[in-house]
Structures are given as C-alpha cells and as structure tokens.
Amino acid sequence: MIEILKAVTxxxxxxxxxxxxxxxxxxxxxxxxxxxxxxxxWLGLNAPKPKLLKETAQALIAHLSLLFVPAAxxxxxxxxxxxxxxxxLLAAVVVSTILALIVGALTFVMMVRLTGxxxxxxxxRS
Amino acid sequence: xNPINEVQDVWAYLRTTPLLWLMLTMTTYxxxxxCFEKVKRSPIVSPVAVAASIxxxxxxxxxxxxxxxxxxxxxxxFLLGPATVSLAIPLVANFPRIRRAAIPMLAALIASSATAxxxxxxxxxxxxxxxxxxxxxxxxxxxxxxxxxxxxxxxxLPSLTAGLVVLTGILGAIIVxxxxxxxxxxxxxxxxxxxxxxxxxxxxxxxxxxxxVAGVFAAVAMALNGVVTAFxxxxxxxxx
Numbered sequence: 001m002i003e004i005l006k007a008v009t010x011x012x013x014x015x016x017x018x019x020x021x022x023x024x025x026x027x028x029x030x031x032x033x034x035x036x037x038x039x040x041x042w043l044g045l046n047a048p049k050p051k052l053l054k055e056t057a058q059a060l061i062a063h064l065s066l067l068f069v070p071a072a073x074x075x076x077x078x079x080x081x082x083x084x085x086x087x088x089l090l091a092a093v094v095v096s097t098i099l100a101l102i103v104g105a106l107t108f109v110m111m112v113r114l115t116g117x118x119x120x121x122x123x124x125r126s
Numbered sequence: 127x128n129p130i131n132e133v134q135d136v137w138a139y140l141r142t143t144p145l146l147w148l149m150l151t152m153t154t155y156x157x158x159x160x161c162f163e164k165v166k167r168s169p170i171v172s173p174v175a176v177a178a179s180i181x182x183x184x185x186x187x188x189x190x191x192x193x194x195x196x197x198x199x200x201x202x203x204f205l206l207g208p209a210t211v212s213l214a215i216p217l218v219a220n221f222p223r224i225r226r227a228a229i230p231m232l233a234a235l236i237a238s239s240a241t242a243x244x245x246x247x248x249x250x251x252x253x254x255x256x257x258x259x260x261x262x263x264x265x266x267x268x269x270x271x272x273x274x275x276x277x278x279x280x281x282x283l284p285s286l287t288a289g290l291v292v293l294t295g296i297l298g299a300i301i302v303x304x305x306x307x308x309x310x311x312x313x314x315x316x317x318x319x320x321x322x323x324x325x326x327x328x329x330x331x332x333x334x335x336x337x338x339v340a341g342v343f344a345a346v347a348m349a350l351n352g353v354v355t356a357f358x359x360x361x362x363x364x365x366x
Contacts, residue, residue, distance in 0.1 A: 011208040012207075015208055018211070029352070029357070030210075030271045030352075031207070032208075032211055035207075036210055036349060037353075040217060056212070057212035058215075061331070061345075062334070064330065065172075065328050066173070066202065067202060068174050068295065068327060068328060069151055069154070069177045069178055069202060070199035070200065070203040071203060071270045071289075071291070072178035072288070072289060072292035073181045073195060074196075074285040074289055075286075075292075076185050076186065076192055078283070085256060088250055089250070089255065091249055091253060092250040092255070092263055093266060093290060095245060095246075096245035097297050097298050100238045100239070100241040100323065101324050102309065102320075104237065104316075104323050108230045108233070108320065109230075109313055111229055111233045112227070117227055117230055119313070
C-alpha cells in the first residue's frame with residue numbers, strides 16, 4: 001500500500017511541477033501536459049522512481065475513459081443548442097473523425113514505406 | 127413526522143452533497159462497463175456514453191444543475207491530471223520503438239490533425255452552424271483539459287467543447303477497428319497513432335484494450351496532438 005501511495009504522490013508531484021512551470025512561464029499548455037514532459041525527462045535519465053510506478057500508471061490508464069464522464073455530462077447545459085444545431089455538429093464530428101482516421105493511418109503507412117522505417121514485427125495478420 | 131417529508135428532507139440533503147454525485151458517476155460507469163463486457167468488449171457499447179446518458183437523464187429528471195453534479199464529479203475529473211502524467215511511463219518504456227517511427231509519426235500528426243480541424247469547420251460552415259459552435263468544434267480531437275482551454279481562447283464554449291470532445295472520442299473508439307480492418311491497415315503503430323490523434327484519451331483507452339503497441343502509439347499521438355495544437359492555437363490567437 002505504501003508503495004502505491006508513493007507512486008501516486010510521485011505523479012501528483014510532477015503534475016504540480018508542470019503546473020508551476022506553466023504558470024511561471026505563461027505557457028499555453030495545461031500543467032499536466034508539462035508534467036508529462038518533465039516525467040519523460042526524469043525517467044529518460046534513469047533517475048530513481050517508486051517501485052510500483054508502472055502498476056499505478058497502468059491502473060490509471062486502463063480506466064482513462066471513466067475520467068471523461070464528468071466532462072461528458074456537461075453537454076446537458078447545451079440541450080437548447082443541440083435541438084437546433086445538434087445534427088450539424090454530429091455530422092461535422094462523424095465525417096471529420098472518419099476522414100482524420102483514414103488520413104492519419106494512410107500518411108503513417110506511406111511514410112513508413114517512403115523512409116524505409118523498419119516494421120515492428122507485430123503487424124496484424126489476416 | 128410525515129414519511130414523505132422525511133424522504134424529501136433526505137433527498138434535499140443528499141443532492142447537495144458531493145458524495146451522491148461521485149457515487150452515481152462511479153456506479154453509472156460500472157453499469158456501462160458491465161454492458162461493455164456483456165457485448166464481449168465490442169466497441170459498439172461505450173462505458174462513457176452509457177454513464178453520461180444515464181447521468182444526464184438523472185440530472186434532467188431531478189432538475190439538478192450541472193455545477194451541483196460537478197461538485198461531486200470533480201474528484202473523478204481531477205484524476206485526468208495524474209493520468210495524463212502517467213502516460214510518460216509507457217512512452218519511455220517504448221522509446222526506441224517511437225524513435226524509429228519519428229518521421230511517419232510527425233507526418234501523420236500534421237495530416238490527421240489538420241484534417242480533423244478543417245473538415246469539421248468546412249462541414250459545419252456549409253451546413254450553417256453558428257459561429258460559437260464552429261469555434262467550439264475546432265479543438266474536439268484534443269484531450270478534454272487542453273480542448274477546453276483552447277476553446278476558451280478562441281471564443282468557443284468550453285463546456286460544449288467538452289461534450290464534442292467526448293463524442294469524438296467515443297465515435298473514434300467505435301469505428302477505428304472496423305474502419306482499419308475494412309481498409310486493410312495492419313500496422314498497429316499506424317492504427318494506434320491515427321486513433322490517438324483523432325480521439326485522444328478515449329481512443330487511447332480503446333487502443334490499449336486492443337493491442338499494447340497500438341496503445342503506446344495512441345498515447346504518443348494524443349500527447350503530441352495536445353501540445354502541438356495548444357501551441358499552434360496560442361500562436362495564431364496572438365497573431366490575430
């Protein structure tokens with residue numbers, strides 16, 4: 001248990017560090033993203049870290065979608081708007097998301113071929 | 127004492143406590159997850175969508191304002207911070223793999239992110255959406271906290287953006303697997319990266335469920351898209 005507490009404290013510490021840096025330097029990115037960058041630097045340097053950091057991170061990431069629920073419920077504040085332009089917004093989201101998925105995967109695969117990037121040997125077999 | 131009054135008193139007390147709304151947020155998500163398991167983890171059922179729909183209905187029926195709900199739900203919302211930081215761990219663990227694919231990643235990031243933004247603006251404009259709605263749409267592919275910040279900066283409605291972000295996330299998570307299979311994309315890196323750019327954390331959560339490599343590339347894509355979009359928008363809004 002104490003190891004999990006250490007891991008959570010470690011994560012919060014980096015979030016605080018990121019938030020402080022963002023506020024101090026007036027950067028346009030949120031604190032947690034800056035914290036993420038600092039954490040990459042720290043782990044990249046092989047600096048000491050809590051024993052259960054990996055497990056704690058996995059637990060948080062595994063149910064990442066739960067964390068979006070409170071923001072999603074916020075849509076109830078816009079029911080009037082959805083009544084008259086909900087269909088437009090839905091169409092814009094659906095079409096642009098499908099296009100962006102296709103363009104993203106296509107560009108990635110084309111650039112892999114163009115630059116001769118080695119495959120990872122984990123491609124999906126049909 | 128009249129029992130009906132008593133029930134009303136208890137309810138009047140409960141609906142103002144964070145505990146009730148926190149509990150309902152967790153419970154509805156568990157219900158959503160149970161449905162997801164029932165359909166054998168098919169992405170057609172999204173635990174977030176199930177939870178948000180039930181909660182939305184409860185708020186409407188009980189006439190509870192969103193800010194009262196958020197008093198309780200903020201504890202869950204807050205965890206987005208440490209969860210974002212914790213993405214550093216899979217990123218560092220897979221660093222060699224990421225470095226080898228740096229050029230395809232940057233190209234895909236620019237192409238996919240621009241497509242998501244401009245296609246949405248174009249469709250909304252052609253169909254006659256209001257200016258505020260279009261501005262709220264622009265950051266929809268970026269993870270919630272960043273998207274809400276961007277929306278505010280460019281004159282959108284942050285809470286509408288949050289809803290659109292989640293909608294985009296759920297939609298991407300639902301269609302990515304059938305779409306990629308249909309089009310014959312077999313590279314897990316490409317599949318994961320595309321869903322990370324377009325559908326942020328919800329897409330990333332889906333990618334991790336399907337394949338570890340896809341998940342890692344989705345996480346990188348989400349982080350890069352968030353940071354790059356935030357900087358690009360900040361730059362533009364200073365120029366304008």
